[in-house]
Amino acid sequence: MAKRRLVLTFPPEVVERPVVATLVKEFDVLTNILRAQVHEGEIGRMLVELEAEPENIKAAIRYLQEIRVVVEDAIKDIELNEESCIDCGACTAVCVPRALNISPPEWKLELNKERCILCGFCVDACPLRIISVRF
Ligand code: SF4
Ligand code: SF4
Structure with missing residues (x-):
């Protein structure tokens, strides 16, 4: 299994489509x-973590790009x-997922x-x- 953390940018005409459900049902990708x-009616952005076999993630990204979702x-x-x-x-102190850390012995961020x-x-x-x- 592989994991990818991606930012998806949806054009307004795609915002209302069941994209996440499609990733799960059609591509077997945990989203x-x-x-x-x-x-509704505006550009949408989503931070997602995809988990699946690498080829399923590739296929899911191809699908997203085909429906004009920007994948970064x-x-x-x-x-x-x-x-x-x-x-x-x-x-x-404010970073809940602990992406920012300072620890001994260096005490460097x-x-x-x-x-x-x-x-x-x-x-x-x-x-x-x-x-x-940027989000
Ligand atoms: S590093 Fe990321 S998760 Fe942590 S506070 Fe900054 S933006 Fe939030
Ligand atoms: S100076 Fe460095 S350690 Fe202090 S808040 Fe800014 S980024 Fe974090």
Whole structure:
């Protein structure tokens, strides 16, 4: 089994289609919705984690692209300016999935993009404003 964390951008005409149900039923892909901004008649965005055999995930992504859903790897949507970071730890306190961590012996901030759900709480928590999140 493989896992992919993706940001899906839906054109307005696709927002109302049962896309997630299709991924599960037609492609046997477990689809975990981590975040969603979906409104009738508008462009929608969804952060999802897909879990399935690699070939099923590939087929599901092909299907999404065929119906004009833009599929992007989620790790591209959070950026941290590591050179400016002072390792104060303020951002780690608001990061529920523990994507941001500071631990001994280095006490240096580490960002695990695979765990990030793009909630954006760390953006405001950082006194230096050196984290950016796009969702
Ligand atoms: S966006 Fe949310 S989940 Fe991602 S690193 Fe920041 S606080 Fe953690
Ligand atoms: S809050 Fe900002 S400066 Fe402090 S550890 Fe996090 S990213 Fe670095």
